[in-house]
Amino acid sequence: MNKKIALSALVLFVGLNSTFTYAAPQNLEKNIAQINSSIEKANYRGADEVVYKTLSEYKNNYEVQALACVSWALQSKLELAQDKIDRLKNIIPKNSDLHFAQGVVFYKRIASSNMEFRTKTESLEDIAIREFKYAIQLNPNNYKAYNALGVMDLRAGNLDNAKKNIEKALSIAPNYAVAIDNLGTVYLAKGNTSKAETYFKKAVSVNPNSSAAYYHLAQLEYTNGNYAKCLTYINKCLAWKGYSSYAYNLRGDAYKQQGNEAAAIASYKKAIEITPENLAPYANLASIYETRKDYELALDSYKTILSISPESEQTQLKIADIYLEMGKYNESVAYYEKVRENLKPEAMKGLASAYYALALNSASKSAFSSDKKLLEASEYLNKAIQENPNDLELYLAKAKLAALMNCPNDSCENLNNILNKPCKSIDDYLVKGDANIALANFKDGFNDYQMAISMTKTNDEKLYLGELFMFSKLYDEAEKVFNELLKTDPSNVVAKNNLSYIKISRANATQQAENANYFRKRNNTFFEREYLNKALKTSPYDLRSNILMGRLNQRQRRYSEAYVNYAIVVAKTNDAKTLAQYKKRLNKMKTKMDKKAAREKAKATKLQAKSLKAQQEAQEKNIVPVNNVKTEKVKNDNVKTVKPKPQKVDKPKKEKVSKDKNKNTVENKSELQNVGTQKKVKQKKIKKQKIKKNKNSTPAVDYSPKEM
Known part of the structure; x- marks a missing residue:
């Protein structure tokens, strides 16, 4: 059989290359087996060494060249692998390993930085799956292709199919470390961490150089909070595969949990350098910057995520939150508006806070073009509360808007709604504490915070x-x-x-x-x-500061402010004497505030009554003269009256200034001033005479001449 294969190969190769020399097939088969073994253990460097050594002896052995394509493709040397595949696909079109290598190239193109490939994810996935299936069709024992199909199923979320294909690969090659690790990943996706860990450790025992297995063990240790052990595994992973963006990102996470922000930032930046399209390190960097209040750097990272994934609403929400913290309320509102349809509760909480802060910043509602925006926000909050009636943060946001819209009763009502709702989580107790603080119930608020701590x-x-x-x-x-x-x-x-x-x-x-x-x-x-x-x-x-500020406010008769200071003192102090003293002061301020409120209420009532009385008097005054005029007119309709001739009133003679400068001109300015003065005096006298005359005559009949 071996002789027939060798002779047929000889006939084929001699036609292609006259320099072909025949060698003992035992060495060739041994080298091919060694290459397959190295690939099986993910020892690609070792596989490449044997490939180069074999090809130096058997230059035109296409089976070895196909295995070289497999090794390069698995190492992500995609251009090198594709060039070789293109040269071989017309020579050995039915080589199973060659089609497997082609499928790997297409699969790895999906994660390429080349946007021409990234925009064709679905088509590349379909082509890769087709190549893997064809490889199995050509060679039913191609365990690498079965494992690859399992990976594609795992990527699509078809866990049962993934398990089936990976187990098939292991039935052919029981020590295939890559497949063992992938089977552990399937169990991890199903939530069976103990079984997943068993397979990861088995993969490492079979192949101590399995970088993927080390990475997954590091993931498990990170989840369990063993950050030092996580770093041990991740460093082993990077020792064998130093170009893994995901490994550097996980290392950054572990450093961050240990409090080593400098090392975490360096790891995240390295992850970005290797794969700029990996979104996780950007988000993690932004989280560190946000915690340190380096908001501009955080925004830069989040906006980079948006440039890669423009539809990411969670990222837009994060940007809105940061702008809110920075006091850039208009920008904050703009981003909240973008996501309020799909992320209603979260967006509306932020939107309410942004509107509230915007108004406080401008010291009035003039920050808005009208109340329409506030009413819209209030309506959205009402809908969000209907959908999430137990979300206490929504009630707190509603209370803020109610205060902004000058509806103190509504604000208090929403705050009281928070107090009446049951608390089920840490966040619920925090919101309830905030509501109590807003209502100046400091003691209850601090107790709510203690409950959150206990949870x-x-x-x-x-x-x-x-x-x-x-x-x-x-x-x-x-x-x-x-x-x-x-x-x-x-x-x-x-x-x-x-x-x-x-x-x-x-x-x-x-x-x-x-x-x-x-x-x-x-x-x-x-x-x-x-x-x-x-x-x-x-x-x-601070206890001391509130005591001093309370006394100052009391001296200056700022009773409501003093009340808040004393309420904080009463809630914070552990000294019985101080507690008793400031409880008295607190009650005194309450009495003063009540008296002041009563006085203001009485004053407002008095002003309202006075205003009402003035309106009534004005109405009466307007009605009486009109009635008198009507009655007089009725009386005088039947009386024939002789209209007296209007009295002639001497008017001051005006000095005519003609257009012709030579006629009737005023000789000098002093004469013109005298004429004007005399005119004013005469007009005043005439006015006084008219007033006296009107007092003595009846106002009902008007004898002044009318023009038709």
Whole structure:
């Protein structure tokens, strides 16, 4: 049999190349087996070495050249592989490995940076699948093609078909490490992590150089929170495949969780450098920049994502949120408007906050062309609340809009709706706490925050909650969360950095409060308030600062502001004496506020009554003269009256100034002024005479001459 094959090959090759030399087929078969074994273990460097060595002896062996195409295609040397395939496809059109290599090239073109290929994803997938099936048709034992079909099914989400094809590949080649790893990926996609881990470890035991298996083991360790072990596996992966964008991105994630932002940023940038179209590292970079409040850098990353994937609504929502944080409210509104149809709850929360901030920033509703925008936002929020009646953040957004539209009752109603809703998550308690703070129920608000803290279970949840408290300057709550986090993760850099920041902020607030106290003793209220404002801006719930500001507001009869300060003191203090003292002050401010409100209400009622009375009097005055005139006219209709001749009134003679300068001109300016003065005096006298005459005569009949 071997002789027949060799002789037929000899006849074929001699016609093509006169320099062909026949060699012992045993060495050729041994080399081909070694190439296949190296490819099976993903040792492509070893496969290439054997290919070059074999081709130096058997230059025109097309089977070896087809295997070279397979090795290059799997290494993503796509142009090199395609050139070789194009030269061979007319010579060996029915070579199974050649068609497998062609399918791999088409599949890998999908992830190419060349937009000509990226825009043809579906057609490239179809062609690749067709090539793999044809490879199996030509050689039913082509295990690589079965595995490739399984990968395509896995990509499409057909997990059962993927499992079937990969298991078929393993039935032919039980030690095919790539297929073993892919079978583990199928189980991971099905949620069976323990079985997935078993296959990943088996792939590594079969082939210690399996970069994909190391990557998937790193993924599992990352999910379990073992970031150091994750980095160990990912570094092994990169040792064998140093050009994996996904591996660098995962390494960045692990560094980020360890608090090493510098190393995380470097890894994300490396991932982007390898595959600029990989969206994950852009999003992760933006997340770091956003946390550090480097908003411009975060926007740059998010906008790059939009340039690659323009329809990404979540990215547009993120951009809107960042613009809101930056105080660029018009830009924020524009992005929220783009996504409010499909992401109603999230977009409407942000839109309400943006409108509210926009109005506060302009100190009035004049920030809007009309109330139409506010009414639209309110209508969308109502619909969103109907669809998500238990989303407390929607009620908080509605309360903001109600306050903006001068509907305090509606605002309070929405805040009270939040308080009456059951809390099921950490976010629910946070929103409920915010609602209580808005209603000046500080004690209840701080208790809600404590409930949110008690619900945290993982370190990630604690870190998330701590960051939220830091953003709202709730330093007591943030400090508690970070201290709890350090008990389970003593090396957490993020928690340590935030605790240091809290310490600095408190020290700054204390110093500003002492400066204010200095000016208080010298009766300089202007600088006292100035320094207290700085203290409260640094730490809004600082006990000492609120005590001093409350007293200042009380002295200046700003009772509602003093009430807020004292309410914070009562909610924050742990000292019984201070609590009793400021409860009295709080009640006193409440009494003062009630009295002031009663006075204002009485004043408003009085003004309203006075205004109503004035309107009535004005109406009566307008009606009486009209009736008198009518009655007089009726009486005088039957009386023949003789109209007296109108009295002639001497009018001042005017100096005529003709157009002709030689006739009737005023000789000088003084004469003209005298004439004008005499004219005014005579007119005043005539007016007085008319007024006296009108007083003595009846106003009903008008004797003045009329023109027809």
